[in-house]
Amino acid sequence: MRWIALTIALLTAAPLAAQDRTRIVAVNHPLAYFAKRLAGDAAEVVYPVPEGRDPSFWRPGIADIAAIQQADLIVLNGAGFADWVKKASLPRSRIVDTSRGFAGEFIATDTVTHSHGADGAHSHTGTASYTWMDFSLAERQAEALSISLKRMLPEADVDPVLDALRNDLQALHDRATEIAARLEGQTLIASHPRYQYFARAYGLDIRSVSWDAGAAPDPAQIDELTGLVQDTGATIFLWEAAPPEDARTAVTETGLRDVIFPPLAVPGPSGDFVADMNAALDRLAALSG
């Protein structure tokens, strides 16, 4: 029937007209990594965020959005990650929101209530967005992505790769569980609030300050940290990115042992999410005794 042909055209013709090879855009590194592994050579996977920019807060320009609109598949993290998608026009039929299936498990962050004149008060509830730091949720994100990929790339043999990826993520989950067990009773402080899902999944007490990644904290921030250490008895400090040497010195002078534990929203040293996350867990394990 004519409309079935139109549906098929909707799913395939428009994006394919723009480029020959299937193109997938992912809003963060973990999803780009999952897409690369699952699609293999059948698709080109693009991580559009410029180097050195935080994908959580990156604002694409009009040209960037126009390029993303042309992608065959746009992989979103959901949970409020990459907030720009709420203000951009994207083709819903080519979007996969990988965390939609577990929206009920999102972690709410601070709520701010305000009012506009006589309109009455209303609230803005934030959502922690680094969902993949719970590796079981990361597995579910990979599964959600695989469903779209199987529909879009029927020629790609996605299932065996998905099984291997699941195994890798399950191994990360087991490893994190084991390390967390050794850290039981200890409080950790993170340089940025990125570890909510990691803390919940593995039963860790992780508090946060809000320091810019890779920047040295100012004296006021060090004072805030010192107060937090005194209040919580924290023993370990997590850096989300490699800090300047004097920043490390300042942190260790508060009595904390520190470790670089990047959530890998941006590509790590090897570009392999599983390998880089394993390396990060190695560093954390070294501190856990």
Added chain:
Amino acid sequence: MSILYLAFAYLRFHWIRSLVLVLVAALILAVPMVSHTLLRGSQEALTNRAEATPLLLGRRGSQIDMVMNALYFADERATPITMAATEEIWDSGLAIPVPLHTAFETNGARIVGTTLDYFDYRALEVADGRQIAVLGEAVLGAAVAQRLGLGPGDTVVSAPQNLFDLDGVYPLELKITGILAPTGTPDDEAVFTDIKTAWVIAGIGHGHDDVVSVDASDENVAAAASLLQFNRITPDNIDSFHFHGDPDDYPVSSIVVSPYDDRSATILRGRYLDPENPLQMVVPSEVIGDLVARIFRIKTLLDAVTVIVGAAALAAVALAVFLSYRLRAPEMRTAFKIGAGRGTILRLLGAETALILSASAVLAALCVILVQSRGDRLVAYLLSL
């Protein structure tokens, strides 16, 4: 040749009378043909558009109103449903839903808030400029752009929904980023924007200056009543725009549903058969098929009326011609006396009549050609009324 010359000279001398006769005869010839052309065009436009839209989901009520609003952007206001209905279709994995928000207008054109899938689905292409990319942008249908004389870089302002609703919908300035290629469908008469922009017009999303703390705790910020809300979205203020409430509750006029196959279509239709369900799913081609059948039953009656009226008009014209010949009896007698035979006089009168009828036929044909050449646009305009 001399007969034709004399006939033409006579008609030219009595040009007012000749002109009236030509116009009347042309109208008698043209009206049935023009109405037939428009009706056939409307039937094709209605049917083609409906057949290209497999299923439509909306609030239970008048099916014709729902289809006319969603497919032809007619004035019938659809009682909105919510985005939850769109999400249900996505979650079913049976079809692609394309939500439409058609509550607002600008400069007499419907503002259609939708997703980019609509452009793929209707095969709409941007002929000039670029596609919408962020909140506050719009692309214009070809006919609207031509009528308003607007192009990329210009702006349009959404019309307030209710003049007295001072606390409700505020006009929002939309930046035009592109003009669509003409399609000869109601899409030519619409202004397209992202559905999120339509929700900003509806007041569900807004942007404003930094909120100032007054008598507030860290978690409760009370803004002054004079807080400035933005009525245009720019790169400088877009970050301040935000939406309130659960996205599943945001309003949608109706949803174009494109099932993956016949089985999916059947399953989906079955889900909305319950009369207690506030939503209804219709097959536009069936609704429009019924409508067209009714129109053509009425057309049969109109055809009969047209024949009777046409015959009466022709009789009136014949009478007018006959009476004019009676008035010209002295003139004909003079012609006879100066040597013109009866045959010559009859040929002269015949030539005058032939010239008038020829001119009428040419004029009627021009009218029909004009209507036919702009038929798609005319039909699209008429359907959007």
